[in-house]
Amino acid sequence: MKLGDDVSTDIIYPGRFMATVLPAETPRHAFADIPQFNSRLLKKEIAPGSVIVAGKNFGCGSSREQAVSALKGHELVVAAKSFARIFLQNAVNLGLKTVACPGIEASEGDEVELTVGQGCPVPNASDSENSRREFSPVRVGGGHVINHSTGGRFDLIPLPRPRQEIMDAGGLIPYARVRLLKRPKII
Amino acid sequence: MIRTVVEKILARASGRSGVTAGDVVEPRVDLAMSHENAALVIHQFSEIYRGTGLDMRVWDPSRITIIFDHRTPAESAKTATNQKKVRAFVGEQRIDKFHDIRGDRGGICHQILPEYGYVRPGQVVVGTDSHTTTHGALGAFAFGIGATEMAAVWALGTALNVEVPGTIKVILRGRFAARVCAKDAILHLIGQISAEGANFRVIEFHGDAVDRMPTSGRLVLCNMAMEAGATSGIVPADEETRRYLREEAGVSDDIECVRPDEDASYERSIEIDVSDLSPQIACPHRVDNVKSVDAVEGVKVDQIVIGSCTNGRLDDLAIAAGILRGRKVAASTRLLVFPASWRVYQAALKEGYLSDLAESGATILNAGCGCCLGVHQGALGDGEVALSTTNRNFQGRMGNPDSEVYLCSPAVAAASAIAGAIADPRKAG
């Protein structure tokens, strides 16, 4: 599935379904306002592991986590030129595979392959010097997307270390649980 | 060290002597806000506690606030059941800063927080709503997070893994022409820097136009900073902030204003002279598709909306009532007005604004988010066009992907209601 720039959370998960909150129930409303895409997802015509290729600022708009859990439920991967901050953070927290790949070019049906370090690093959408400082050196090598249909090869921006820690813990819930247990007892 | 406001706030909240953009910190949270999506936060909160054997307790009930606003009164059984679960949790955890569906203390979260004096300069505020950026208008660092992140805040009292954002300085100079306001300035800025122009950055507002601007206008600037992708907007606190908190929010304790250092380093600086700014319109389906009103004057509109956390405050209703008083909403359009809170509603009632608006043909709705996000009242028909004082015009935002939304100021909305088409309020008499 190919999408352009500024795909908003209203497109990924329209506001009228926001009363549905449980991660088990949100996937049915993914891309509800693009009926052809939604029905292909529901009929499982789009295989788990398929990659949504998008332009800049994917997930802009609302902080609704349903936009992430809905895509995760279909086991989709999102490769975008860049992500909106809150969407990216929610993706890290819930373990949705997202890769920021500023140069990515692909058309619908292309076969793309993601090669990343251990786990599935979720890169930072920001490309400023400041964020680059935070990269974990172990994971920097080897992150790229290959478009086998066109022969294109595009580098990923790796994940800043603190975000990697959350991913490695299996998401924010187990990460926060460990922190909670370590917390000094309040008497 | 020379610091921006956000750097100062985050250093203090993380117990460090100084931080710079790009550092990763874990600030303690002063205020954690949720609305109906508290139902999901509660679910994730109990997931964090699962298997720990610990008693499920929020870290500090006095620092949590929950406000029902998105779907009030409930539009469906599902929402009503979610609200019921949240109410039970609020009772168990003894959360006092809870605003249920009530005509005395209800309203939109981004109006309730300033109105009740919950936000103070220098605080770290998080909210499970992207427009939490609004509260930067009071000199706090306020940003939106997801429900799972909020669950972690409820458990630990800190925000985990916060990257100190870089800061963009925006200077607004000059005096606004009559019927041109903060909304036009921020729409203009978003048009200039794009919907992604401030992604991962904070916008710090300065300039004599901001110094003179009442808090209600600053709330508009910071509310819509989100639409440029900003982590937050912030107006460094000053005398006006003190005045607002004391006079309008009834705060009596000490208010400390955190100011940036004179020569703090900014990633970028943008200066806008507002004195020759015309009313601005964001055209479908992008918030950064901004044009001067003259470029779209005459576009027919089926529905006009005045309200939301952007422009549903008392002065917005005063402007609209001033233009519509003694006139009629065009027969070809419908005008929906939803005040940002019940306090605003009551004040507008006392001032006579609501009767002016109703007599002109406006439909006055209950305080809350109303049709802003397309789930409650005021959905659009196929192919219809709306003009709204809200903050987003993404495709499908008002409940119908086959419709168009233009965004504008309250003055443009009121003038257009009379014309039945987009109109320039400077010509409305």
Ligand code: SF4
């Ligand atoms: S009024 Fe609109 S933008 Fe503001 S909080 Fe409600 S739904 Fe969100």
